[in-house]
Amino acid sequence: MEWIDTHCHLDEDAFTQDCAETIARAVDAGIVAMVAIGITLDSCRRVIELSERYPQVYATVGLHPNYVSAAQPDDWKQIVELAKSPKVVGLGETGLDKYWDHSPLDLQAEYFDRHLELSQQLNLPFVVHCREAEPETVAQLRKHSARSPLNGVMHAFCGSAETAAACLEMGMYLSMGGMVTFKKNESLRQLAATIPLDRLLIETDSPYLAPTPFRGKRNEPAHVRLTAACLAEIRGVSKEEIAGATTANAKRLFRLNENLG
Numbered sequence: 387m388e389w390i391d392t393h394c395h396l397d398e399d400a401f402t403q404d405c406a407e408t409i410a411r412a413v414d415a416g417i418v419a420m421v422a423i424g425i426t427l428d429s430c431r432r433v434i435e436l437s438e439r440y441p442q443v444y445a446t447v448g449l450h451p452n453y454v455s456a457a458q459p460d461d462w463k464q465i466v467e468l469a470k471s472p473k474v475v476g477l478g479e480t481g482l483d484k485y486w487d488h489s490p491l492d493l494q495a496e497y498f499d500r501h502l503e504l505s506q507q508l509n510l511p512f513v514v515h516c517r518e519a520e521p522e523t524v525a526q527l528r529k530h531s532a533r534s535p536l537n538g539v540m541h542a543f544c545g546s547a548e549t550a551a552a553c554l555e556m557g558m559y560l561s562m563g564g565m566v567t568f569k570k571n572e573s574l575r576q577l578a579a580t581i582p583l584d585r586l587l588i589e590t591d592s593p594y595l596a597p598t599p600f601r602g603k604r605n606e607p608a609h610v611r612l613t614a615a616c617l618a619e620i621r622g623v624s625k626e627e628i629a630g631a632t633t634a635n636a637k638r639l640f641r642l643n644e645n646l647g
């Protein structure tokens with residue numbers, strides 16, 4: 387079976403000691419591709435470096451909503467340039483976050499718009515972070531969706547059925563992370579069981595949100611199989627079916643076949 391971890395932060399300090407070993411463990415476990423997500427200009431440079439060093443690693447570039455107030459005026463211009471690097475397969479992570487108070491919401495929204503517009507210009511998919519801002523996020527996506535089809539994913543989705551339905555209707559993918567395995571998240575499992583198989587992605591968000599039984603420990607891309615196993619169980623299908631569908635979906639969204647090699 388082949389798996390793709392569509393969202394990980396391999397450039398973070400948690401992996402500086404053993405990044406090569408972590409990637410090797412993932413490859414041994416059947417993870418054929420890992421999408422390393424940029425969150426600041428520095429982080430974007432680091433994930434591109436990783437993608438150049440490891441054949442299975444791809445990168446996205448963008449400014450995470452929690453970091454937009456720390457961005458320098460010139461950072462966005464450089465992100466736009468970095469987006470043209472050969473192994474950059476997407477933009478983000480972007481979106482809205484009302485849980486943390488690191489950046490004013492209107493500035494987050496301004497950068498979210500920039501990512502969505504750039505996605506259309508460069509024909510690159512975007513990766514959405516949404517925390518306690520579902521109505522605002524859906525409204526902003528709708529505004530763009532009215533102008534052109536959306537090409538993106540809601541990462542580590544844990545929103546309501548209404549938000550899921552709205553995003554699916556706008557053509558987006560929903561990505562499930564370790565949270566779906568947590569004991570108390572029965573309603574998320576019920577929702578995950580209803581996502582159309584051709585719109586379902588899996589991710590780890592490593593080093594965060596490790597699935598059961600590693601909850602609270604450092605997460606790593608190899609653990610994406612545990613989330614996938616949980617999805618297979620709740621949907622009453624084989625792991626092979628989840629592997630086949632989610633891998634095909636990730637390749638389609640991030641156009642990994644064109645980017646391979």
Ligand SMILES: [Zn+2]
Nearest residue numbers: 393423479591
């Ligand atoms: Zn992330």
